[in-house]
Structures are given as structure tokens and as C-alpha cells.
Amino acid sequence: MAAHEADVIIVGAGISGLIAARTVLAAGLTPLILEADERVGGRILTEEVLPGLPVEIGAQWIGDTHHRMFALADELGVETYPQYDEGETSYELAGAPVLRQNDFHRRFGNELTELTKVLRLLDELAAEVPPEAPWRAPRAEEWDAITAGAWYDGQGLSPVARTLLEICTVGILAVPTVEVSFLHLLFTIQTCGVTAELFAESEGGAQTTRFVGGTAEIPNRLAALVESHLVLDAPVQEIEHTADSVTVRCRGGRVARGRRVIVAISPMLAGRIMYDPPLSGYRDQLTQRMPNSAAMKAFFVYDEPFWRTDGLNGQLISDVGPARMSNDTCLPGDDHGVILMFLEGEQARTHGHWSQEERRAALTAELVRHYGDKAARPVAYVDGEWGSRQWTRGCYNANCGPLVWTTYGSALAEPIGVIHWASTDTATQWSAYMEGAVEAGERAAREVIEALS
The missing domain is CATH 3.50.50.60 (FAD/NAD(P)-binding domain)
Structure with missing residues (x-):
């Protein structure tokens, strides 16, 4: 040849x-x-769950400071639109019942203040890490010798604050925090700006914008x-x-x-x-x-986004699971309601071995807890796991x-x-x-x- x-x-x-x-x-x-x-x-994969209704099995969003991607989309003629973010998030943490955002903040305001202080400290420490050479950070040896999880455990956080921090971090790294070094966490924060840009989904965050037609x-x-x-x-x-x-x-x-x-x-x-x-x-x-880390996504499609009528934004945060987080991923101009559920780290590893029917049933039960009986009646369902894909073997980093x-x-x-x-x-x-x-x-x-x- x-x-x-x-x-x-x-x-x-x-x-x-x-x-x-x-x-x-x-x-x-x-x-x-x-x-x-x-x-x-x-690690980008768009599939149609229904004719004319694409969903992102892989990468989905860009953020406000992703200037290269915005310029590339503009050059290629790919239009963008903002991630839906109106309404309250639903919480299910630390043994508390399912709570809407305002109720959650009233009940756990002190714990959220603790968390904010730790996030600010992370930003201060990350600023000392040169992204082109993390090993040259002044305290690199100290930070690289412990896991991110061990550092989190040493901050004296309440169960609610510690759980929220774990869920948000696993949402970024797609592995439990006990598997990555604290230096690696600080490197990740430094390469992305500050924790607010990593963890937020509203203005300034990493998940604010999507692509018309699919990524x-x-x-x-x-x-x-x-x-x-x-x-x-x-x-x-x-x-x-x-x-x-x-x-x-x-x-x-x-x-x-x-x-x-x-x-x-x-x-x-x-x-x-x-x-x-x-x-x-x-x-x-x-x-x-x-x-490579472990991540999978599951999409539930409904006749309409009924949660919006109830004043919810389609986002949930849960330590009960199987999914730790979700998003409203409806398409502009399409009447369907679409909820995306994330399984990352241990959740992806565990539930990736289940049959699709078992996964769907467990995720449906979670959605019903947060959004009511209407969540039990999707018109379509699809999920995708990355560790078993031959030419990827894990996602997303x-x-x-x-x-x-x-x-x-x-x-x-x-x-x-x-x-x-x-x-x-x-x-x-x-x-x-x-x-x-x-x-x-x-x-x-x-x-x-x-x-x-």
C-alpha cells in the first residue's frame, strides 16, 4: 500500500x-x-433523540470568557443561544427533603456563607499556580502531596457545605475529589479564571451558551x-x-x-x-x-417544559441521585421540554454498568421527587456513557x-x-x-x- x-x-x-x-x-x-x-x-457527539431534536451526548456549552470558541463559531457561521436559567434550582442534600432554592437558602444560609469563604480561599491559592508550569508554584510540593478531598475535609465545613463543594467539583473534574491532587484542582481553577467562572451557570460561568444545531x-x-x-x-x-x-x-x-x-x-x-x-x-x-475521567448524560424529553410553569429552572442538585445535577436543555423554537441529567465520577462508573431500563427507572424516580408526577411520562429517553467508547475511553478530561x-x-x-x-x-x-x-x-x-x- x-x-x-x-x-x-x-x-x-x-x-x-x-x-x-x-x-x-x-x-x-x-x-x-x-x-x-x-x-x-x-468528545463532541450530537445525536437526534427525535427528528429535528438534537441532544449533546458529549460537550455542550461554552462560557462567557471562551473567546476562542465564540470567534470560531462566528467564523464558521454557527449561531449560539443562551442557556435557560430562569426560576429556582431544586435541592436534595444532607438528609433534608427536596427544597426549592429560596427555601434552601433560608434554611442553610450559614452553610452557604461557609462555602463562599472556601471558594474565595481557593481563588487566592490558585492565583499562585502558573498554568504553564503548575509544578513551579511556591507551595507545589505541599499541595501536590494531598488530594483535593483531603483539603476540603480540613476546612471544617458543615455536611451541607462539604456535600455541595463535592458535587460542584465532581461536576468539573468528573472524578471524586479523593482521586485528584489539590495542586491539580488549583491548576484547573487557575486555567479557568476563578471558581465563580467554573461553578456558575449564569453570567460569567462556564455553561452559559449553546450552539444552534448542536455542538x-x-x-x-x-x-x-x-x-x-x-x-x-x-x-x-x-x-x-x-x-x-x-x-x-x-x-x-x-x-x-x-x-x-x-x-x-x-x-x-x-x-x-x-x-x-x-x-x-x-x-x-x-x-x-x-x-480519563468518567461521565455520562441522560436526556428526558417531554411534550412541554412543565417545570418552567412551576417556577423551576430545570436544575437540581442532589446527593441522593443517581444524578447529582441536571439542566433544562430545551431548544429555542421547539415545544418539547428536555431535561439533562449528569452522572459523573462514581455515579457514571456505577450506573454505567446498569441496563438502560434500570438507569432510566432510577433517574425517573429522582425527577419525580423534584418535579412531580409529570416527570414520569417522558416521550423519549436517551443516554450515553463514554468509558466504553473504544476511541475515547472516558470523558471529558x-x-x-x-x-x-x-x-x-x-x-x-x-x-x-x-x-x-x-x-x-x-x-x-x-x-x-x-x-x-x-x-x-x-x-x-x-x-x-x-x-x-
Whole structure:
């Protein structure tokens, strides 16, 4: 089989890989994208639950400070609209009955004041962490030696405040806080601004805006711009590299040769590729310690968004579960009501093994507790789990446990000869978000362009 020739081979057609391809192409270099799956988008996946009613099994929102994504959507002609946020949130925490937001705040006002103080302290500590080199933070060794959960436990919080903090943090990291280092939590906060931008869903938060037609419009339109440089169903198995060239071998015998390669997949998946000569043990040890997180989403579709009439915003926060949080994800101009329920971390791991019927029944019971009997009568249901997807193996980000940043962190994005790394996990702004994926793709492309110029 004849080898494909290109200046830059790109492994992965998620946002990072597509952005990198477009950038090197604009610089006069020839890219070749090799995507293992039969589609583009990576951790973005839009499916129709009913004809004309798309839902986001993967990435869904951008936030007010995601300037790269807003600019990209505008350039590609993808319109946006605001996340619905009118009405009260429903709470179910620490043994208390289901409470609407105003009642919850009246009952637990002191606990929420505690939580606010801890969030402000997190912002102050995160400001000391350089996002491009977290291991250089003044207290990096101290912070990297403990888990985020252990630090939380040491703050003397009430059960309600501690539970809220856990739920919100797992909503960001998609793993329990006992699995990530405190330094990694501070790095995440620093790359995203402040805790208010991470945890809020209203103005200034990370989940304020959605895409008309579905998030997949972004990678699909990017792919159309580089279509002649894109090969699907091409899982990369080996990268042979010299001082000035790469030979990439895919399953099925396809071979590609180039001058540089950008590996635009998560660190864990990048570690499953064979390299000849082998990469350093330092880099390999890093990828062994950056597992993908666990997340799944479940969508309930109703004839109408009945919760809005009751003054609710479709958001719930619960430590009973199975879902810890939910969102109103109705589409503008469509009469259906759509509730999205999140299962992240342990919830995704546990309930991902259940049958869909069992999952649906348990989630329906939760919705009924919060929204009444009408929640028991959806017209459609769909869910999606990421750990079992062959070319993703988890979603939506990679996390560092204790001692990973300070021991191996410098190997995360540093090129190795002609091999460059790009995925949202390597970003220094909004890491683990689509915004970070754009930044990582642009950064890797600049490295390659400079090296080849």
C-alpha cells in the first residue's frame, strides 16, 4: 500500500486536531489527519433523540470568557443561544427533603456563607499556580502531596457545605475529589479564571451558551474545510520517528509519512500508541498517571417544559441521585421540554454498568421527587456513557492524582523531537473544555510551523 505524504501528520480529529490542521494548512504546509473513529469530533457527539431534536451526548456549552470558541463559531457561521436559567434550582442534600432554592437558602444560609469563604480561599491559592508550569508554584510540593478531598475535609465545613463543594467539583473534574491532587484542582481553577467562572451557570460561568444545531456543527464544519486532508477509520498504532521525519502506521496497513506529527488525543490514549524508538520512561510514566475521567448524560424529553410553569429552572442538585445535577436543555423554537441529567465520577462508573431500563427507572424516580408526577411520562429517553467508547475511553478530561504534576508534569506538552502534543488536557487556558482544545491545537500548530520554517 502506497504511503500518504504530508508535512504534518495529525493524530485525532477532535477540535484540537482539526484546529491544528487548519492552522498549518493556512501557513502553507500540508496536513494529514488520521482519525480512528468513523466520525470527527472526539468528545463532541450530537445525536437526534427525535427528528429535528438534537441532544449533546458529549460537550455542550461554552462560557462567557471562551473567546476562542465564540470567534470560531462566528467564523464558521454557527449561531449560539443562551442557556435557560430562569426560576429556582431544586435541592436534595444532607438528609433534608427536596427544597426549592429560596427555601434552601433560608434554611442553610450559614452553610452557604461557609462555602463562599472556601471558594474565595481557593481563588487566592490558585492565583499562585502558573498554568504553564503548575509544578513551579511556591507551595507545589505541599499541595501536590494531598488530594483535593483531603483539603476540603480540613476546612471544617458543615455536611451541607462539604456535600455541595463535592458535587460542584465532581461536576468539573468528573472524578471524586479523593482521586485528584489539590495542586491539580488549583491548576484547573487557575486555567479557568476563578471558581465563580467554573461553578456558575449564569453570567460569567462556564455553561452559559449553546450552539444552534448542536455542538457537532463546530467539528463538522471544521472538517469540511480540511476534508481532502482527512482520513477516517484509521487508528494509529505506531509512530516511527527520526530527527527530521515520522512514519505513522495505522491498523489495516495504512502508512503516512511526514516531517512532524501532532498527537491530538488524550494523554492516556497517546500512551497506547507504540513509538519507535520508544519514548522516555518519564513521558510514559506520565501517561500512565493521567486517566480519563468518567461521565455520562441522560436526556428526558417531554411534550412541554412543565417545570418552567412551576417556577423551576430545570436544575437540581442532589446527593441522593443517581444524578447529582441536571439542566433544562430545551431548544429555542421547539415545544418539547428536555431535561439533562449528569452522572459523573462514581455515579457514571456505577450506573454505567446498569441496563438502560434500570438507569432510566432510577433517574425517573429522582425527577419525580423534584418535579412531580409529570416527570414520569417522558416521550423519549436517551443516554450515553463514554468509558466504553473504544476511541475515547472516558470523558471529558484527564486528571492528575497526587505527586503527578510535581514529578512528571513537565512532560505533558513538551515536544519530543518531531512529536508534538495537543488536546484540551494540555491547555493552559480552560483546560478540559472546548476552549482549551482550540488553544492546544493552535499552540501545537505554532510549534510545528516554527520548526519547519
